[in-house]
Amino acid sequence: MVLLDALRAIVGDGFVKQGDGIPQRNWSDATEIPPLCPAALVLPGSTEEISKVLAACSAAGQTIVVQGGLTGLAGGARPQPGEIALSLERMQGIEEIDVASRTMTVRAGTPLYQVQDAAKEAGLHYGVDLGARGTCTIGGNVATNAGGVQALRYGVTRRNVLGIEAVLSDGTVLNGLNKLMKNNTGYDWPQMMxxxxxxxxxxxxxxxxxxxxxxxxxxxxxxxxxxxxxxxALAELDRQFPGQLMTFEGMWREYMEVTDTYTSLPEPFDPRTELTLLIEAALGDDQAAQDRFTEVLASLLEEGLISDALVSQSLQDRQHFWAYREANYEFDRLIPGSAQFDISLPMNRMDDAIAEMRRQIASLAPGATMIAYGHMADSNLHLAILPADAADDLGAAVTAVYDVVGQSDGSISAEHGIGILKRPYLSRSRSPEELALMRRLKNMLDPADILNRGRILLSQQP
Structure with a gap:
């Protein structure tokens, strides 16, 4: 194939793979859909190589799927028939930490944990933290605007990015590696990326x-x-600990029931409550800090905003508390065939929305259980419908959940992206005018639609 020969000349023979030479990890992302071997796997090692690869593919009309840490849950990095996978796994490394400016310049394929560790070594902190920190990459975090468990304090990825270098589908390199918090010089194209x-x-x-x-x-x-x-309770904690509240996670009663049934974690409260909250505040580890934290929780108890509380006395306690929040990682293995959601709901409509989802699922998928949990303080919830049998059809229940999200003025995707799986439901969160604008932007920057074709928007190519 002429194109593959051209790509080998750009990146080197060893970094263009075909057939059995393509690792199975590059056949899909973390989405539970059947994997598919890409037509080829290309592993460039520099921005210049990526530019040349894209220019060659653009000239040949070759579609490309971009791959990072392959932790996505919306099918965005899973190859479609005929696509070449462009992996950024060789694009790793922290290029600079500017302590005075409190910035870090990093290559897109660098895993999140390496960024966190490097910031810590420099006496600083990178505020985005995800459960997939050991595998997900900075480029993927930026591409999906990842959020995570500290968005309450530090915001989602968008708030933590100052500048970007990117390559367009025709090979054009855009260098917007700005370090400045204030840079009001026209259109902010990096934010669009x-x-x-x-x-x-x-x-x-x-x-x-x-x-x-x-x-x-x-x-x-x-x-x-x-x-x-x-x-x-969240409003009072924010008032008492301004700028210090780091985590406010919620786990609804069905989530705790499933945790109690399928894991070794015992029910923390008796009787079981509608909501179990995981709360963290950056106050320090001395006795005065613990006393202050306990005192504020006691006031919430007196006001009836919470009915019980367990306060960590050690690192072991903290790990035990977090084990409840992270128990969901076991559910997919233990209960196959589930439907997963990553949504946002306005706080003032969350109770009603959850109640309506429960009602709809009970009607449309008898025997199924809906669990809800997630980053409650920033309105981002993760839901799962756990079927009574892995062969059960959850299609109608899935549509019903997204309908409730739309009726509640919520978002069908809070931090995982749209990819392929959520594309049919995007109209619940975006108007026809917004979708038309997205299409115009896509057509302008990628007129041949070679980059991640069919993700977010349905392809208009023949």
């Missing part, structure tokens, strides 16, 4: 904003009777 899921360009390098290292954390598990009570 954030959350675009590789459909507008290939992100190659990123300039990240770092923060001062936070004090040690105080951690608690709390019981709440409703989202309304939890929201009031």
């Amino acid at each position: 954030i959350g675009s899921e590789g459909t507008l360009g290939v992100i190659t390098r990123v300039c990240l904003s770092l923060s001062p290292a936070p004090p040690a954390l105080q951690t608690a598990l709390c019981a709440a009777a409703s989202v309304a009570d939890a929201a009031k």
Whole structure:
């Protein structure tokens, strides 16, 4: 194939693979859909090589799927028939940490944990933290605008990116590696790349904003009777600990029931509560900090906003509390055939939306269980419908959940992206005018639609 010969000349013979030479990890992302071997796997090692690869593929009309850490859950990095996989796994490395400016310039294929560790070694902190930190990459985080468990304090990826270098589908290199917080010089094209899921360009390098290292954390598990009570508790905690509240995670009663049934973790509260909250504040680890944390929780108990609380006394306690929140990673293995959701709901409509979803699922998928959990403080919830039998058809229930999200003025994707799996439901969160604008941007920057074709938007190519 002439194109593959051209690609070998660009990146080297050893970095273009075909057939059995392509590792199975590159056949899909973390989405539970059948894997597919790409037509070829190309592993460039520099921005210049990526530019030449894209220019060659553009000239040949060859479609490309961009791959990072392959932890995505929307099918965005899973190859489609005939696509070449462009992997950024060789694009790793931290190029600079500017302590004075509190910035880090990093190549897009660098795993998140390496960024976190490097920031810590420099006496700083990178505020985005995900469960997939050991595998996910910075480029993938930026492409999906990842959020995670500290978005309450530091915001999602968008807030932590100052500049981007990206390559367009025709090979044009855009260098916007800005370090400045204030840079009001026309259109902010790097922000357009954030959350675009590789459909507008290939992100190659990123300039990240770092923060001062936070004090040690105080951690608690709390019981709440409703989202309304939890929201009031959150407001009071924010008032008492301004800028110090790091985590406010919610786990609904069905989630805790499944955790109790399928894991070794015992029910923390008796009787079981509607909501179990995981709360952390960066107050320090001395006795005064713990006393202050306990005192504020006691006031929430007195006001009836929470009904019980367990306060961590050690690192072991904290790990035990977090084990409840991370138990969901076992559910997919233990209960196959589930349907997964990553949504946002306005806090004032969350109770009603959850109740309506429960009602719809009970009607459309008898025997199934809906679990809800996630980053409650920033309105981002993760849901799963766990079927009574792996062969059960959950299609109608899935549509019903997205319908409720749309009716509640929510988002069908909070931090995982749209990819292929959520594309049919995008109209629940975006108007026809917005979708038309997205199409115009895509057509302008990638007129041949070779980059991540069919992700976010349905392809208009023949």
